[in-house]
Amino acid sequence: MDKINNLVEFTKVSKKLGNKQVLNDINLTVASGEVVGIVGPNGCGKTTLLRLVTGLIYPDRGEVRVSGRAVRLGLIGELPASVGALIESPAFLPQLSGLKNLTILADIQQKINEQAVREAIKRVGLDPDNRKPVKSYSLGMRQRLGIAQAIMEKPNILLFDEPTNGLDQEGKILFSGIMKEQVEQGAAVMMVSHNKEEINRYCDRVFMIQNGTLHPVREQRDKSWLIITNNLSDLEHIYQQGLLLQITERVDGYPAGICKGKWKNRDEMMSFLTEIGVKTVDVREVENDYI
């Protein structure tokens, strides 16, 4: 089978809910291994965009393609496959435990066994053997369980709506790690939030919805690089190029600094440094929140 690069494609999509034109002529693609963020105020159509991908609603005009297949009514109301979603606050069966809830959901597709469900619950920092009913969970615990249900079947496409709602600092770090894992495994991620800071932190490309149309906010993500040099003058030289550089603690006794930029990979970064005459001991890509 041909590998599909763009896992989600919106082509001139419009959608009206009630009397309100929520989306108007939306064009957007999300590729495998990419995180795309949508920001905008409440009620601007962010969640509608995610629902279009799940098939919970269909577009009035235009086409939504998921994993290369158009999301269409069909004869029986077809739904796209391999989509993991956390849309709005997760709703579980309140009287059952987290494990039981997720096992019931996993039984629908029968792709994974209970062991895999347990691993997903552990991955989000919850105890799969916790027999307390979900109704006794805190907001943060429910959100973690919601993230677990979205990732447990290792879908190709992940949709997150305000994913860090109710998460504490530890939960946010955990979520960041999960996102990284999923992207490395080739998942296409769409995330919507009214919190621009959160979106900027996780997403490669960022768009804003205004009056039903998408406006690019950032087309490419700045990556952070830890540059370890033999002497401070090399770091000064980088700074003199007008780049954003922050000196950090020495690494193995060598001077080091974090530099942010649009270099796609380590090779591109190394060739840039060679070009400006900087000799390095090592260069590593680090998390944006490393500093």
Place this chain on the structure above:
Amino acid sequence: MALVSCVCDHFSFVIFFSRRNGIQSLNVLDYIINALTQQFNCMVMLPSIFLILVADLILSDLNNGYAGLILTRARSRLSWLLAKICVLFVCAFLFTMICTVIYLISGLLSGLPLDFTWSSHSLFTEETSPSFVLIMIECLYIFGLTAYGTFLLMVSLILRNTVFTWGTGAFMNILSYVAWLKMREIEKWFPTSQMMFLSQYPNKLIVNTPGFTTHWSLTYHFLLFTFSVLLGLLLFRRINLTRSI
């Protein structure tokens, strides 16, 4: 709430219902058949209680967002809808069985003997096996509640409101009862009248409506069910599955 209503209904009204028109139950089987064929109980009370149980079968999932978790894993909307109808059938079956068991218990508590033979004071004139009569009544209830419930589930997709759906159901139940009281000739066209075995089988209490037979009722249930599933598919296929309309 439905279960509490059900128990209240049985224990507070059953004795009154089952001693109508001078017909007195001589054993538990008589008592159960009497209660399940009592017109108000059969056409208004029990269907209304059943509707409390199932009126929000689809809407609650849509409103609390659980449908989203299911549908991202389902192959099609139709499969989810059919799963809901299967749940409805199981609910109808359990509801009928629970009703029977509660009647059985309340009959025993009333001091009636646990005897499964036809009593000479029975309602029906024809000599038929009492177990057969009971099975027929149970089948009418199970198929009737399933077909009627499916129809009201589809109504709930249009109204998008549980209370209005229940209200529609309750109104139709009352119409059935009014038809039974005042316009017996059109009774056979109403959904909950189909569960009224007494109108369909020769008995000592009332004159049967011409053409209103158990066969008619089963056909009526089948057609109502088929119509409801097709209507549901048409609606559910294109409806916005969101919390708000």
